[in-house]
Amino acid sequence: MTSSTARPAGVAERPDQRGPLSNEQLRQMYETMALARGLDERMWLLNRAGQAAFVISCQGHEAAQVGAGFALQPGKDFLLPYYRDLAISLHFGLTARDVMLSLLGKQGDPTSNGRQMPAHYSSRKLKIVTGSSPVATQLPHAAGVALAAKIRGEDTVAFTCTGEGSTNQGDFHEALNFASVRQLPVVFFVENNGWAISVPMAKQMNIAHVSERAAGYGIPGVTVDGSDPIAVYTAVAEAVERARRGDGPTLVEALVARFTAHSSDDDDRMYRPLNQAQELRANDPNLRFRARLIEEGVMSEEQVKEIEARIKVQVNDATEFAENAPYPDPSELTLHVYGS
């Protein structure tokens, strides 16, 4: 399989299978998806209440992110995320408190101590690499992270994410080409929600699937249903194996939905019909995955209640913790410009 065109649109390679995942792992998958959603919804409340100046959402992307995350080895592999990657960042070890501290720009925010906008997830300890706001710049970084691993003979994988609109940037092209020429252990993960702020897919590129771009670099390109975490897990696991084997990069496109406006600064009613946003939510991957796990006997109603309860506690605790945390002192402004 070297291109999505080998398959009907948006259909995963082995949608029926769930791969070698234990029921315990499947429940963890769901819990991380649900925690991300819970935090995300709380962030919007804080924004509407005037406590958070800016929010940008993972809502609709959780299944794709967590499915991918389970194919990686947090602590060993590197994650180079973009601003929608709350769910996979949680899977890599970022905590609810970390997220709320950065949302409110409070002292102790491990991603930047309040310097960056929210959603710029970062932690050297967790191997989540600091990113900027200009899109696609993390793709060449991922190639470089993988280059270092390859030079040292390690089987670490660099996993980097971006949106489909960002694949129109020169850095996307240069990064995939560089990674392919050097056969580097990197996976390029595109979360295709069909919109770049207000610009629909058709005005962004003249192809049906981003994965068709893989052909230009001589690497495999896959399109998976991003609403099915197991399908995403399967596709990413294969890409990760390929990378560890030394067979080079893969471009994986997950078809997802953007439930919210682009960000709290956007109003999507200007450019997409309200009913479209509603239709998208009607097919909520989190609800579908929960129903499926219950139906398949992987998770009991009891366990669901426990999970929801745990999440409620975490979200409340994180919110309170961040609200009570102090702001960085103004004297911090000039720290960390240079190391020496």
Add this chain to the structure above:
Amino acid sequence: MTSSTARPAGVAERPDQRGPLSNEQLRQMYETMALARGLDERMWLLNRAGQAAFVISCQGHEAAQVGAGFALQPGKDFLLPYYRDLAISLHFGLTARDVMLSLLGKQGDPTSNGRQMPAHYSSRKLKIVTGSSPVATQLPHAAGVALAAKIRGEDTVAFTCTGEGSTNQGDFHEALNFASVRQLPVVFFVENNGWAISVPMAKQMNIAHVSERAAGYGIPGVTVDGSDPIAVYTAVAEAVERARRGDGPTLVEALVARFTAHSSDDDDRMYRPLNQAQELRANDPNLRFRARLIEEGVMSEEQVKEIEARIKVQVNDATEFAENAPYPDPSELTLHVYGS
């Protein structure tokens, strides 16, 4: 046909045909190829004699360039060339004297009046658009030239050229994507000589043909034998028709050979075996085309002699003319920074 992979490498779509070209046109084709070669060889002599500080060659690319040129309408279509495009620039109306004036940086050089390095072919009158030295920047320009034509409803085509190594630049990606999304009348012509200075194709990209990159933009990609001007004419004519019809851009890759070192500042013996350069010359497209036209009765030995004679006169005249031309006056330094 949307990718070279539909065809064995380097074989043109209709190699047996010569398209609707008259014998007169075929002889003109040869004469332009030969004139370009004659000028190019003279430039090296002037460089070795210390009269020209810098030379960069079209030797080995002439057939591809002139074949393409005959599929266009000079005076109507725009050419956005790169530094090897001497032959197609001559076809568009640049004269031998123009070329020699720019080689020696003399007053009256129409391309820049001695400001740019040689081989930066340019003339507003001839619709040859000024270019820089950073590679691939002319590709977005070509998209823009085509955008203006489309907005005004003209059926003008923008034809732009670059080398295969330069297709690794972000601007290549962004230009082809933009042109495809807007379905612009532009033809992207890649002269693939297998080398980016000292870097062979295999270290530049992990694909067999640059034309495979077309798939990522949803446009046709073609690979043609650049040593056969008629095959190139046929492929480019089809791309030009497509553009004039309003059916958008095409990526045409011509497989050519670089007979010389990268430029007069390079010594290719450091990175490619001498015999390789010699083998390439053994298959000289100019000689093969001449033999073919004679063999097919398109051109007589007589006419060949006349052509060679005309070229000798032109090259000598241009050299003398440029040698005797004055240098720009130092006071010119500060002209044309701003218009007002």
Add this chain to the structure above:
Amino acid sequence: MATKLLIEAIHDTLIDEMRKDERVILMGEDVGARGGVFRVSADMIEEFGDMRVIDTPLAESAIIGAAIGASLNGLLPIAEIQFFDFIHSAMNQILNEAAKIRYRSNGDFHCPIVIRTPYGGGVHGALYHSQSIEAIFTREPGLKVVAPIFPADAAGLLRSAIHDGDPVLFLEHKKGYRAIRDEVPENGHVVPIGKARVVKSGSDATIISYGMMLHESLAAARALEEKGGGSIEVIDLRSLRPLDTETILESVMKTGKVLIVHEANRFGGVGAEVSALISEEAFAWLDAPVMRIGGAEVPAMPYTKPLEAAYLPNQQTIGAALEKLAAF
């Protein structure tokens, strides 16, 4: 004379010029149905259609490169870069191409494009939605750079920029968009590129500024005068390249004391050139060192309130510098 917000003056002038001249087009990310992320181009795609108001793919180098190409084929393109902070990947097209086309072709070609972009901070935009990196562009011969902060100047300079034969970087302070309201003359008001404006005349010292800091400077100057601290002249550069040397030097020769204020960091900022120009041309008239105030000398403006506030100069820091200057 109508009273307009800065953003309204720009919006109305764009529409006016596109109605008057078919060659004018607008291209950029989200400029269509969204009307731009700040709504500068609100309702324009409805009036002019998507052949003249173009939602581009997310690729800044292509936006500028295609605008350049279109300008070489007879159009007068206005390219919007969504945030100044995202202009970097287009720098090759701006600095090596647009700015050099006239010169390298010995005047055979020219490149009449306008690059509009929101810049500046104080809106919780953090490191990548707050930048003031104009000095990267003002050092480039062949390029013009303007940064109007009054609605009338924005309208008048945008008109000049659209019809200028050379590439013009048109900087719009995003905090000023809806913070600055003022009168704008009707029908076709034009402000020439390269002319500064004495916003307030004075005799004891001169403040040279532009952008939102011009308003902080005005407030500081007025506050000082009210407590009898001296009469301060305030100059709005408006054009950052070319600089209005004449207006600058005239004022310096009158007051003998200069404070330069901008939001960008000091090192290598526009203020450095203005200061160097003044020492070269008006040294004999100086009664005190030319002083500069700028944003903090850190990579960019942080997000969280207290750090953002600490980054920016303000009426108080400017006032303190004025008193130091007056004391000389």
Add this chain to the structure above:
Amino acid sequence: MATKLLIEAIHDTLIDEMRKDERVILMGEDVGARGGVFRVSADMIEEFGDMRVIDTPLAESAIIGAAIGASLNGLLPIAEIQFFDFIHSAMNQILNEAAKIRYRSNGDFHCPIVIRTPYGGGVHGALYHSQSIEAIFTREPGLKVVAPIFPADAAGLLRSAIHDGDPVLFLEHKKGYRAIRDEVPENGHVVPIGKARVVKSGSDATIISYGMMLHESLAAARALEEKGGGSIEVIDLRSLRPLDTETILESVMKTGKVLIVHEANRFGGVGAEVSALISEEAFAWLDAPVMRIGGAEVPAMPYTKPLEAAYLPNQQTIGAALEKLAAF
């Protein structure tokens, strides 16, 4: 002490550091078998192999971006940009990424890369093989910029740059490569980043310069002294960011007269910052206006001999300015 060309000092130091530290790699266009277009990395791929000496595809943004990523994963990458004139498409990676990584992560990450690139003109390189656009980079907090023109300084500063924890732009004057030969101390000579050097001491005026113009300045200073025109101090900045404020101000306070000379155009050049700094910090010591000499105020250096010569400052133009300064 061995005598070496500037290019030999760089070449030998690269090899020495790559032998000493496995984390050091070199990546760029044609750096392998070709040894770089100027042969700075001659014979290195043979010794270190193509895992540590990497011929990259023709894509500057990927070269810098991948170097950044490699540095974040434990390597000390040296990225070569074939000509300074081609660095523009990597500016997003350099200015928005490398320079801001430490700051934006609150010191959690840092980016120890070196960007080596040949700059400067006088070699018939025309508009795109002659540029001196260092001021674009010196204005960026978070980035360090050095421009050694003596072989010993090149060796010593390259060593410091490789082991510095922050991104360093290392500028190599291409005309100086084979024009400048001088002594280089053996084994591990180090020159700290941020320290200028008084190349020649004097008492009547100070020339502050760097790059090839430093040598033109020295020649002009000596010529003036020979005809009894006064004793001129000449300072080689060597580091353009951080600037050695101390050495600069000490000299100004001693001589009271300053001429700044660089190959880059004056407007917004490094000289503007140095001049502004001097008026702010040493105004009371100045006996004359701080003067600047730079390349012509045009988009870039033309190709043809007479125009290239007219673009560049030289001993004569510098000498003339010195005499003007002395006359004050």
